[in-house]
Amino acid sequence: MSDVVKELLKKLSNAHGVSGSEGNVYEIIRKELRKYVDDIREDTLGNLIATKKGNKFSVMLAAHMDEIGLMVKFIDEKGFIRFVTLGGWYAPTLYSQRVVLHGTKGKVPGVIGGKPVHLMEEDERKKGVRVEDMFIDIGARTAAEVEELGVEIGTPVTIDREFTELANGRVSGKAFDNRAGVALLIKTMQQLESPFTVYSVFTVQEEVGLKGARTSAFSIDPDCAVATDVTIPGDHPGVEKKDAALEMGKGPSITIIDSSGRGLIAHPGMVRWLKSVAAAHDIPIQMEVGAGGTTDATAIHLTRGGIPSTTLSVPARYIHSPVEVLDIHDIEEGVRLLLEALKVKPKL
């Protein structure tokens, strides 16, 4: 299955879908799932809900489609473009990146510029570049030329970075957060044999406040939920295992709590369910108690009277950068786990 998953992730990673403009990703998912589900629909906010009908017990799976990106907020008279960030960027990662502006006349290439490092004062260099110091250069000489190309206030912007293969079944690209989860759910739905009704929700606007998960969980009102996302492994220089104990290539992780309990405190029944299925089928998993970061499960588990939830995550290095790295096998093991779990009712 490795190559199939790799190809799918490649397609999803190269697609563009900043929070609020997830349309391109949506089209890929729709094409992949159309033949395999009973119903596939878009809700008011833009969530894509794929349903496979079964008995009364219902499970919601969630994966956010959106990626972190930028939006045009001001165009100066010389055609340089100022932007806001959508989602959690570390500003120095943006400096000198190539970007794609999704204008009214199609894609426009650009680069993120800033003050030349040669001209920076020593303290400027030390402090690091800030978002306010940067701008997008599309080669235009005037504001009118920018407009002519279909770029305007509100144009969404994404990073321009192609998927690439590294050694050992590892791959690198942008937006693995959370196209990894999207690939995991697509592969699960394509092979699903479950007695339950399973809703796969590809959510919007996670990176700006878990928004799509909130509205879709409310309307679906499932008996339980599993969100899929990426999480931080501590298996490379600069991180200690005591601070991030997960490793890439050792299987997906099951969240016990994230964000030190301020995000999700998973329902113990949900954790036991996935853990016991993994043990019964020899599927490698890792357990996660996270200190920072959260997922769609945080919004879902607080919906209505409370929905038993946990998160299944793919360890991915350098997340929220254009060079995220993951091991394809972790996605495959995640698919195996969900396929087996969805045959057994969790004890809640």
Ligand SMILES: [Zn+2]
């Ligand atoms: Zn994410």
